Amino acid sequence: MAKDSLTNLLSQLNIQLSQDEHPQVEQTCLKLLDSGCEDPADVFRRCLVAVIQQDKYQKALHYLKKFKHIDERFGRRFALEKLYIFYKLNKPDEFNTLYKDVITDDLDTVFKKDIESLRGILHVRAQYCYKNGLYQEAFKIYQHLASHNGKNQDSKIELACNERVPLSVATELMNMSPLVTPTDESSYDLLFNESFIMTSLGKYNEAIELLEKALQEAINEGYQNDINTIKLQFSFVLQMMGKTAKSKEILKSLLKELKTDSPFYLICQNNLNAFSDFSKYNTNFNLLLRELNVERLNTFNLQSFTHEQWSNIQRNILFLRLFSNVKIHSGDSILSKTAHKYSKLVDNVTLESYKTQAKKLYHHATKTILSGTEGGTIGILLLTIQLLITEKEWENAIRISELFLNESWKSSFEKFNDSQAIVCYILFELYKIKGRNHSKDVLLKKLGSVRTQLGGKIQENIPFWRHVGFELLSIGNAKESKALLRVLSSFIKGNGDELVDRIVSSNPLDIAQGIDLVRDIDVDELIKLGVKPLESSAKRNKNNAVSKVQKRKALELKNKRKIKRVEKFLQSRDASKLPDPERWLPLRDRSTYRPKKKQQGAKQTQGGAMNKKSEQALDISKKGKPAANKKVKNKKKGRK
CATH class of the missing domain: 1.25.40.10 (Tetratricopeptide repeat domain)
Known part of the structure; x- marks a missing residue:
């Protein structure tokens, strides 16, 4: 193509960009790239921008493959556009590979550098992090962009919205840093x-x-x-x-x-x-899956939903398939692995009793925990605990939870994670139900050792350690409770926690504050509700599962009662009366046995006792009286 033709095309490109005619810009760029131009990188970047403006991301990916030679040579010049395409098409592997090539340092180091040249890339990175569940990194990037917007490169309203988006899912991030934008x-x-x-x-x-x-x-x-x-x-x-x-x-x-x-x-x-309320007995789950249009939902993937929305949808679909007795395939998530193992262990999820399911899962979970507590073990454990609680097998639920923590803390307390925190939450509730204050005290002492080794890392899970502080307060350990809550209050940013501040405060409780605490309590309603007496141990359901400790105590009580009965018998027995020498024989075989009148006509069996009359009836040596001769009647002769 002649030089003036190229000039005309470039002038058309500028006009079309100003008029926002993206399809024409795309076609013009393609003609320039096919004919050869002096700056193919700039033309190709404009082509990608035009395609992105049309929301045709799959087409943009096709152009990246078609003009691979330009991408390999000048890829750094349109890295922002490529990252945005990978983000919109939900290609995490390609996105992360390119991002690490462009930004080689960690996030804190990047923030110390010139942010203007990387501002666009950080925007795309923050959006990618939010969509893929990396809320802490997204919040950190948006806060940095909002606090370094002196030249108003970005809209303040948009930055304020973006800063608040991760907090809608992870509100605990507000404890790390207060909001920058008003x-x-x-x-x-x-x-x-x-x-x-x-x-x-x-x-x-x-x-x-x-x-x-x-x-x-x-x-x-x-x-x-x-x-x-x-x-x-x-x-x-x-x-x-x-x-x-x-x-x-x-x-x-x-x-x-x-x-x-x-x-x-x-x-x-x-x-x-x-x-709607679903029942595993009455609901047709296959029909429900058709009504929800699951096939259509799966076509959208993360391109149309956030990470949280997509996770909730997939979890709900998995549960519906599980209760419709469809084979569950093990995936990357803990839930899919748990459902896969659950469907294999249980013959029929819908029809098999919870008692049988709890027994099977309990034995399997015990073996799994003893082999290791990492990976999907927490999923099997939580399912087992749920089934045991459904059947009110509290002791087994406590036992398997304690086994998980003991195996996790066998080597050291440093590797404290969310799985262990969840099990601790469950144990606190189970101890409360069974009234096991000593067990709660033992667990709190172990958590004290965990806190000592973690040090300042406890700020990563402030809600859990706040709960531990109140549990310490519930058993009367006010000193350690205040010490822990005082440390946590130093990590809480912003307005803080009013209840924690009141506990750690050295000032005496103000009467006005005390009135505010009990203002919402309706005394008359409490009086109307009345009281319910505690259930005595004698009225407990005998069908409840008995632990080994309870069995041992029952056996000891039985032996004590037996010893007392023997002592009482020896005190009142007649020494002159000898025991029956035939006491080892069955009752019917003893010489002193006399059957009741109703039993005399009963069928005699081998080895059984019988009276004399019955014996004489069976004696064939004695002949009875001869029977009288019967007269033989002559037959009448018939006529010949």
Whole structure:
């Protein structure tokens, strides 16, 4: 192609970019690349941008493969566009490989460098982290971008929204660092994100107020997609508050407006089905899976859902398939591995009794824990505990939980993880049910050793150690409880924890504060409820499983009673009366045995005793009286 033709194409490219005609820009760039140009890297980057603006990410990936020679030579110049394509197509391996090539340092080192040249890449990285469940890294990046926005490179409202997005899933991140960006009620996007945080914290009334403001702003703007999104969240919050009628009404109105093939429609349909009570005996799970349109859901993957949404959908589908007795394949998640093993151990998940299932899972979980506590062991353990609790086998549930912790802490206390924290939560509740205060004291002492070895790392799980602090307080160990809560209060940022602050405070309790603590207690209602006496041990259900300790105590009590009976017999016995010499024979074979009249006519059996009359009847040596001769009657002769 002639030089003036190339110039014309480049001028067309600039005009089309200014007019936002992305399809024409794409075609112009392709012509330039096919004909040869002086700067193929810049032209190819513009081509990728045009395709991205059209949301044709699969097509962009095709161009990367088609012009591989340009990518290999000038790939660094359009690395941002490539990262965005991999992020939108949910290709984590390709994304991470390219990201590590572009940014070789860790995140803290990157923040110390010139951020302007890496600002776009950090934006894409933060979005990728949020979609794939790396909420802490996403929150850290957004906070850094928001605090280094002096030249207003990014919109303050967008940065404020992005900073709050990870907190909607992981609210504990607020303890690490307070929010950098302020709240602006003029933006319904920001109000919407704030409502997510309030919902996660359980503050539903505050969430409703924010959603009402956001919905009104969205209606004024006229963006229907945003209106539908806010209504869906509104329905969810109402459902959490127990206002099911209003929640259903909103979902049904959304289903009438939305397209049936959209992911938003499927989410509304799933939320509406969540109001139904399912039974493993009466529900047709295969039909339910068809109604949920599982095949259509699986086609969307993470391209249309967040990591949390996609995980919830996959978990629900797996449970429905499990109770429909479909074979479960073991995947990467702990839940799929647990369901796979569960379906193999149990013959029929629906029909087999929970007692039998609990017994099978208990023996399997014991062997699994003894072989190692890492990997998917926690899944099998939690399922076993759930079945044991269903059958009220409290002692077995406690025993297998303690076995897991003892095996985990066999070498040292340094490797404390979330699995161990979950089991500790369960043990605290089980100890409370069975009234085992000594066992709770032993567990708290072990957790004290864990805390000593962890040191400052306890701030990674503040809610758990806060719970431990209150458990120490419940057994009267106020000194250690205050020491632990005082350390935790130093890690809590922002407004802090009011209850923890009151406990660790050295000031005496103010009467006004005490009144505030008991203000919500209705004394008259408590009096109306009355009291329920504790159940005595004699009325306990005999069908409950008995532990080895209880069996040993029962045997000791039985032996004591036997000894007392013998002593009492020896005191009142007649020494002149000898024992029966035939006492070793069966009762019927003794010479002193006399059957009752009703038993005399009974059928005699070999080895049994009989009276004299019966013996004479069977004696064949004695002949009875001869029978009288019967006269033979002559037959009458007939006529010849």
